[in-house]
Amino acid sequence: VNFTFNNFSISNSKDAPIVVKNGKLNIILAEGTDNKVSDMRAANTEDENSSGESSTKAYDAAIYSESDINLSGSGSLTVEGGYEDAIHSKSSLTVDSGNYTVTASHHGLNGKTSLTVRNGKFDVTTVEDAFHSKGDVTVENGEININAGDDAVHADNTLTVKDGKINVAASNEGLEGITVNIEGGDITVNSSDDGVNAAGDTEDGSQASYAINISGGNLKVVPGGDGIDSNGDLNISGGNIKVLPGGDGIDSNGDLNISGGNIVIDGPSDGGNAPVDYDGTATITGGSILA
Numbered sequence: 001v002n003f004t005f006n007n008f009s010i011s012n013s014k015d016a017p018i019v020v021k022n023g024k025l026n027i028i029l030a031e032g033t034d035n036k037v038s039d040m041r042a043a044n045t046e047d048e049n050s051s052g053e054s055s056t057k058a059y060d061a062a063i064y065s066e067s068d069i070n071l072s073g074s075g076s077l078t079v080e081g082g083y084e085d086a087i088h089s090k091s092s093l094t095v096d097s098g099n100y101t102v103t104a105s106h107h108g109l110n111g112k113t114s115l116t117v118r119n120g121k122f123d124v125t126t127v128e129d130a131f132h133s134k135g136d137v138t139v140e141n142g143e144i145n146i147n148a149g150d151d152a153v154h155a156d157n158t159l160t161v162k163d164g165k166i167n168v169a170a171s172n173e174g175l176e177g178i179t180v181n182i183e184g185g186d187i188t189v190n191s192s193d194d195g196v197n198a199a200g201d202t203e204d205g206s207q208a209s210y211a212i213n214i215s216g217g218n219l220k221v222v223p224g225g226d227g228i229d230s231n232g233d234l235n236i237s238g239g240n241i242k243v244l245p246g247g248d249g250i251d252s253n254g255d256l257n258i259s260g261g262n263i264v265i266d267g268p269s270d271g272g273n274a275p276v277d278y279d280g281t282a283t284i285t286g287g288s289i290l291a
Helices: 053-057
Strands: 002-005 009-012 018-020 025-029 034-039 061-065 069-073 076-081 085-089 092-095 099-104 109-111 114-117 121-126 131-133 136-139 143-148 151-155 158-161 165-170 173-177 179-182 186-191 196-198 211-214 218-223 228-230 233-243 250-252 256-265 276-278 282-290
Touching (some): 025 061, 085 099, 158 173, 173 186, 276 282
Parallel strands (some): 099 121, 165 186, 173 196, 186 218, 228 250, 250 276
Antiparallel strands (some): 076 085
8 A cells, every 4th residue: 555645644533543454554754745644533542462352443643554564765754642542553664754744642653563663753752662663673773753652762672772862851760671772873861760771571472582783873861760771681881871870870791791881870869779780790891980
């Protein structure tokens, strides 16, 4: 299913404005155009795991597909997810380019098996997660501004940031996945709880292997809780990292390995915590730490 949006606007107060039940959905934003998709339904207040009749029948996003969704082009798209999500693919959601303003009463961009952002500009405001996947989330590039009521970027599996500019003005937890890889980019995270967090449950209930790996980029974290918090190992081999924590600055429930990077920890503000905390073994072979 191929759509080219050329100053296109659609809204619906009774059902999802755009639903694709079969086949991949490709949306191209024509150059120089402003487009809008509005789900005007009242916010769904049922638990997402509810088995009630209404929750099983309703399509839960302004743009909804049972298969892959691909977004591209150089135009602009505003998506209002009044009922739940703004954009939801039950498979893979990929954004190649474009300019997006997204609001949602649940998740902003939701790709069930994967969510990939290759480029684009985003202004996302959500009640729940801004970017969400039960699989992997990958940010390859782009300019992303987030105000989230829950996680700014959440992956049930692996979250990887390769490059781009990410500014999280508000969140509960900033970047979260079972594995979090930060390879590059300019990232600022403000959160009421942990800033970068390796945590969560696997979809099949199996034992998770948690890890945070930071090898590059510029990362500034201003959390109410811990700055960089791994339920497993924490590995830093590069990058410029500044943490102004309310809780622990760097917290590893496994081993802590630092072989590179420049790390500054200004805090914590809570005297019951520490700039660096680990439960396993700490190995420092390179880099610098100022705490």
